[in-house]
Amino acid sequence: MRVIKQSDGKKFHETVEGLLMDREAENNLPIGILQRMFENPTTEDAYLLHMDEDGLPVYLAMRTPPHLWILPSLESAEAKHIQCLVRYLFDHNYDVPGVLGEEQAVRWFLEAWKRLNPAKEARLHMRQGIFRLDELQPILPQEGKLVTAVNAHIPLIIDWLEKFGVETNERLISRQAEELAQDMVGTQRAHLWVVEDQPVSMANRARKTPNGATINGVYTPDLHKRKGYASQVVWALTKKLLDQGCEYCALYTDLSNPTSNSIYKKIGYKWIGNSLVYHFESKDPSSKS
Structure with missing residues (x-):
């Protein structure tokens, strides 16, 4: 060899x-x-x-x-x-x-x-x-809508990425927050859940593969936690990607966080492996x- x-x-x-x-x-x-x-x-x-x-x-x-x-x-x-x-x-x-x-x-x-x-x-x-979704499960709809982030959202996304990096102990994300935010918005991958014109949660369409797409960067600031917004933004972005032709969506979870794992399972994501x-x-x- x-x-x-x-x-x-x-x-x-x-x-x-x-x-x-x-x-x-x-x-x-x-x-x-x-x-x-x-x-x-x-x-x-x-x-x-x-x-x-x-x-x-x-x-x-x-x-x-x-x-x-x-x-x-x-x-x-x-x-x-x-x-x-x-x-x-x-x-x-x-x-x-x-x-x-x-x-x-x-x-x-x-x-x-x-x-x-x-x-x-x-x-x-x-x-x-590592979780994979092939069929989206219905959830109770909440107020708000999915919005593709634009340049005006970049300062907010920078702030959220810095905090996301701290929460997840991913220091590189915090250090590169400005560069990441500009790239995510410039490539129309960053998405927000917006309620009464106020962004309350974020998710990002990360990588694409020949038959699917991966979602990452799911973040809700403390002020808006425990209101179901993370479920809504991931559900809506997943639906958008499936509607665009993806056969499946994938995402990674921190296995030490049972809350996020439960959220994704209810939407229809199923465990396929560990990393x-x-x-x-x-x-x-x-x-x-």
Whole structure:
């Protein structure tokens, strides 16, 4: 088995798409990133690696700095694939700030990484559930309507993203709130639930895959919490995406938050897998990284 580094996003997409599409909804993150790179090949820096066995791709990993390494959900994944990947990353001095992805693959990665680099400590950041919706369930309608955010909403969305990053312990979101807000609004992905001309909740259409779309950035400020607005905005955005032709919608939840998990299940989202997010921290500042 060998690891092949690919610098051409289009070629990498063509090489690994078949592996990822067997579990399209679970792999919405790598598929969405690769699709964006395929459509706009010069917009994103990335490390793209796949494992080759007997001339065929058997596993892959990717990273778009400053984000973590992504490990996909593949039915054919084996511990030896992850061990080969880890050895390659270590031997070639790749920066490995952390890893996220399918639960078993991440555990294999942690075991292999600790053996090679005991000076690094793995810290669990979040245990996520991946949910998929194929058929929207009815909910009690509430006052308000779904609105696609416009430029006038950018200051509000910046403020909400900063607070969202604090609430979810996603510091990168808080630091990049202005850039993210401008991109979300500029691409007409940010949506608001508006009651009497006042935005009260937010949801974002994130990545698209060949047959579906992912929703993220669901946030309701404290003043408007516990009024059902998060359910309304996610339900309405899900319906909009299905009406536009998506066969399914997907989203991630923090499994330690039973409230949000309950909300999404009532709408029709069903659990399809888990994703672990780990950050690596040095025990010794002089250790290899």
